[in-house]
Amino acid sequence: MLLRPRPLFILKRFLQISLLLLSVFLVGEGLWGNQFAPASLTTQFVWVHYRGLLIFSLLLLGNLFCFACPFVFVRDLLRLFVSPKFLFPQKLRNKWTAILLFSLILFFYEAFALWSSPYQTALLMAGFFAAALIIDGLFKQASFCKYVCPVGHFNFLTSALSPGEVKIKSESICADCKTLDCLKGNEERRGCELNLFLPKKSGNFDCTFCMDCVDACPSGNIELSRVLPGQTLETEIYRSGIGKIETRKDFQFAILTFFFLGFLNAFMMTAPAQNFRAFVHPFFPNELLLIAITFLFFALVLPFLFFYFPAKLMKQSASDSIVALLPLGVGLWSAHYSFHFLTGLLAFTPLLGINLSTKWMGLSPSQAVPVEMGLLFLGALISFFLLWKKQKKTLMKYYSLALFITLTAFCFWILLQPMQMRSTFVGVMP
Numbered sequence: 001m002l003l004r005p006r007p008l009f010i011l012k013r014f015l016q017i018s019l020l021l022l023s024v025f026l027v028g029e030g031l032w033g034n035q036f037a038p039a040s041l042t043t044q045f046v047w048v049h050y051r052g053l054l055i056f057s058l059l060l061l062g063n064l065f066c067f068a069c070p071f072v073f074v075r076d077l078l079r080l081f082v083s084p085k086f087l088f089p090q091k092l093r094n095k096w097t098a099i100l101l102f103s104l105i106l107f108f109y110e111a112f113a114l115w116s117s118p119y120q121t122a123l124l125m126a127g128f129f130a131a132a133l134i135i136d137g138l139f140k141q142a143s144f145c146k147y148v149c150p151v152g153h154f155n156f157l158t159s160a161l162s163p164g165e166v167k168i169k170s171e172s173i174c175a176d177c178k179t180l181d182c183l184k185g186n187e188e189r190r191g192c193e194l195n196l197f198l199p200k201k202s203g204n205f206d207c208t209f210c211m212d213c214v215d216a217c218p219s220g221n222i223e224l225s226r227v228l229p230g231q232t233l234e235t236e237i238y239r240s241g242i243g244k245i246e247t248r249k250d251f252q253f254a255i256l257t258f259f260f261l262g263f264l265n266a267f268m269m270t271a272p273a274q275n276f277r278a279f280v281h282p283f284f285p286n287e288l289l290l291i292a293i294t295f296l297f298f299a300l301v302l303p304f305l306f307f308y309f310p311a312k313l314m315k316q317s318a319s320d321s322i323v324a325l326l327p328l329g330v331g332l333w334s335a336h337y338s339f340h341f342l343t344g345l346l347a348f349t350p351l352l353g354i355n356l357s358t359k360w361m362g363l364s365p366s367q368a369v370p371v372e373m374g375l376l377f378l379g380a381l382i383s384f385f386l387l388w389k390k391q392k393k394t395l396m397k398y399y400s401l402a403l404f405i406t407l408t409a410f411c412f413w414i415l416l417q418p419m420q421m422r423s424t425f426v427g428v429m430p
Ligand code: SF4
Pocket: 168, 173, 174, 175, 177, 178, 179, 180, 181, 182, 183, 198, 199, 216, 217, 218, 219, 220, 221, 222
């Protein structure tokens, strides 16, 4: 068979190799370079620029960082020499591992001030490469991406609000298809390693934007389509490779931890949180234990208290309200990351020997506020719309409405607080 040209594949490899080289440089710089965080490209690029670019690419197009992921390139190299023998264990084929790792990274970030340690940041990056290699060296398909990777986990959830989605063009072409290459692959091209069957795929959950299906479909029936952000959450549907997110406990808990730990992550950088820590310190000097208790409170107690307990009292389901909460969580993470990204936009330039004539390193905090507010407002708007559409007209609906108004108000309050300018010279310089 004559192979079709693969421009997407070439672009993907180019981006993967570029990011791999950058990652190797940043790991080296973090391990052996300057250990003062604002003077380190490792801490700046990882905690300010990478996270900012990640969120903007997700909101403006789609899961571009998974598309360009360097771990996948290294995994593909490894598989030229080692063929994995096992399927990922059945009991772990869910989101619990990714939720745990996602929560642990946020905990370590706060407890060990990862943003201020180039060395620990480099170790974290190296740990990611090692974990991806071990898991994908042992298990078939894209097990690391689908079940383990905490960054992918964040991207999958956030991409519910992306305006781009990999979709089929025509249902009738798929109805006549005998080969199902988009899923199974063929001799030359691999199919979807995330087990998403395109005619039954809906939304971006679990999609790494790898475009393997686009390459594999013999009819050229798959494209990157424009979709309305959040629309995929509107109806309860069966999704290929996933099922119904409304009936999956792990998906619900993924959304709750995404929101409440996002809330905590932003709150910990504010002046009130710093004042609270200073106030509590004389009575509770063990900082690590205090942070651990706070994380458990936000990850476990608050979701139970605000969602599961009231639902049980009312003998109704909280699942529609939980799904509707996701856009508010995306709005909060986006507002938070955009603040650091926009205020520290050019803070790395002195480290590259580029001396800008002015001291302008990015927007001032007050200039970044409208962007933050706008992103949070959009997320909240979609959440309220989904809540209204999804939740049946029961007591739970009106309770959830009051809860969403309160949570949204707290999110706005957090963003209006003075924030620590972590990882950059901004705030360090007079
Ligand atoms: S997307 Fe392509 S390979 Fe998949 S079922 Fe449709 S026509 Fe077949």
